[in-house]
Amino acid sequence: MKVIAIANQKGGVAKTTTTHNLGVALAAAGKKVLLIDLDSQASLTISVGLEPLEMQRTIVDVLKKDGAPISECIQRLRDNLHIVTSIIDLAPMEMEMLSRASREKILDRALKPVKYNYDFILIDCPPQLSILTINALSCADGVLIPVKTDYLAYRGLTQLQDSIQEIQELINPDLKVLGVIATLYDTRVADDREILELLRKEHNLLGVIKRLAVAKKGLYEGLAAVEQAPDSQIAREYSAIADMLISGREKREELYNG
Template sequence: MGKIVSFSNQKGGVGKTTTCVNMAAYIAATGKKVLLVDCDPQGNATTGLGFSKSSLKKSVYNVLIDDEKAADNILQTETERLDLLPSNIDLAGAEVELVYKKGREKILKNALAELKNVYDYIMIDCPPSLGLLTINALAAADSVIIPIQSEYYALEGLSQLMNSITLVKQHLNPALEVDGVVLTMYDSRSLISKQIAEEIRKFFTRRVFEIVVPRNIRLVEASSYGKPIMLHDPKCAGARAYKALTQEYLNKEENKN
């Protein structure tokens, strides 16, 4: 039975999509079958895996709003064993349309249920908001990974996200847990970065991953070329960090079992 992991932070620009895409790619590289679900109307995970969201007919929108099967909207990516349930421009209106759907908070959960037997991991990139798309992703997930940038204001709004996770646990998904917090955009030369990292480790105690992701221009380039970092520049600092982070995550998963 596969595991569903949501990547969530309602604050934009924290490296959420970059973390989701690259961890998905590195997990696939270990031989596991992975599906990335792009629930963000911005569609950065979709473009980051080489697809143009403006021209796609298949998307998670069709699953959420038109009741199509998730399996009928999945695309194969350039990365072996990594598939994509993409976003497209229609998803921008989904928040409003979902309001009128029966059982609106659990549509994604029900749609992904049959795919848990097909994939080892299903990784959901949430939008940077706490609306119905994110609620669907959290209701469907077994766990959450929270990327936080190692910069000033990083903790801003974090209590709101934790409250949302608690509410989802109470009302929709009692088994939901936080797998961990990923520190992104870390600058070892910056005192602010070090202080923020320290604050985050105090706030979340043992739930913060040891591996931190550095600020790295090659990660930005990889996204613009529509490739995970392991296909763009596997030896750069960003690639080494995401490979090590993924291994740390998988080791934790093994130790749970």
């Protein structure tokens, strides 16, 4: 079993798209997968085709003081693909979390009873280094970092790496940075190509996801690119990354060159 946080404090770098596609790809490969939507925008919940406000039990019930057991808060998307949904406005709960002892380990404790029912647990983090992201990184075995191929997103990596290092030192020494995924890549833009080169040189680059309309196409029906357009470049890259996660060898031998 592997718990993987998909994290970047920068907004709009395809964290949710990555979580969704990897989750579906891992499930299609026969793995048992739990998705956790940890973002108050509830984008992952919406992406899989659920209505956040219609859910009886959500991540709030899991994390709040004296909350419900996580097993009662899991929605079944299909036999081997499950989700804990989020809900708009987690802010009051974040305040409550901050006031608690062991505030970094709330999600870790909540996951324990179901952890071994799954091969993979993927956590979609919010675009802040908030207590929610810290909870995700504190219970994860590994972190995947989607990065948009632009200069500001690239510069934002330093802050994320510092936070990850601090969590490794203080809370979760087992946390491993699995690698970086370049996202929203536009081959025609010189800046994108330059940043991709830097990511390739300085990081363990696991995949390059092009900016393509197909990424959004299935969203109205709750479909990820990997199921809606399995032959697309996006689907192939995400499936290749899923295969690396399954093999436990997060190293890309041959990388797409654009």
